[in-house]
Amino acid sequence: MWRIMLMCVVSAVLLSAGNVGGTPVGLIVADGQFRLDAAPTHGSATVFDGSFIETSEATSDLQLHSGVRLRLGPYTAGRVHRDRFLLEKGKVQMLKGSGYRLEALGLWIQPEGGALVDATANSVLHVTAFEAPAHVLKAGGITVAKVWPGKAVVLEPQVAGAAAAAKLSGCLEKKDGRFLLTDATAGITVELVGTGLDARVGDRIEITGNVEPAAKPLPGATQVIRVVEVRVVERGGCPVPPAGRKPAKAGLTAKSKAIIAGVVIGGATAGAAIAATRGPAAPVSP
Secondary structure (H helix, E strand, O other): OHHHHHHHHHHHHHHHHHOOOOOEEEEEEEEEEEEEOOEEEEEEEEEEOOOEEEEOOOOEEEEEOOOOEEEEOOOOEEEEOOOEEEEEEOEEEEEEOOOOEEEEOOEEEEEOOOEEEEOOOOOOEEEEEOOOOEEEEEOOOEEEEEEOOOOEEEEEEOOOOOOOEEEEEEEEEEEOOEEEEEEOOOOEEEEEEOOOOHHHOOOEEEEEEEEOOOOOOOOOOOOEEEEEEEEEEEOOOOOOOOOOOOOOOOOOOOOOEEEEOOEEEEEOOOOOOOOOOOOOOOOOOO
């Protein structure tokens, strides 16, 4: 009897270890083989909080109990949690849901709807938003980009030590005695503080400065940046509207780049949705 009890205990421990946290969070389905916590698996399986998934030729669909649906591209690897997916390599697409976070290269991507995160390039992240915006934040909460539907950005986190660095371009506007700048590449509006800004209202400018995480920005702005240097790109290039605030004139080229919190942001061509693919058939047991 004691041997049977011992075997049951050992089996339970091994099962718990194999299932990481032990809490089921959803189901993975693939028309082919994948690896779940290093174990070769074919077809479908329950995923647990902390499960590590590696796809092969076939795409894999994750259906979480929360209603979130993700699709992992071929040769993709990442760890699934109840509230987030940590992408190590490859591509992941949000098919359905919101309030779920995708993470890669130290960045948080919070889609409001369908979005694609591509980490196939070395040290570079490509984010495409489909039918709703996707917010990109540095781990810790600083917004670095807002990707609008049908648009994409490429993000390149820099070395440590440049955490608060910022470089943005756009129209300088004044509202309620405070200064706002909209950067078309990053897709966000920031509040600027510093000297000499009054003389530059209505100009298209390029600024360098530092993010002030503790400062509270004006509603509609994502953060406050203390300006260190201003360069005028076009004098009077952004006429101030007679009443109310309107979006700043775009006018920036696809080659324009922005830097926020040490992350370089550039415009990019929107990525294509991940098409479902099949893998080899499961081997037949003799």
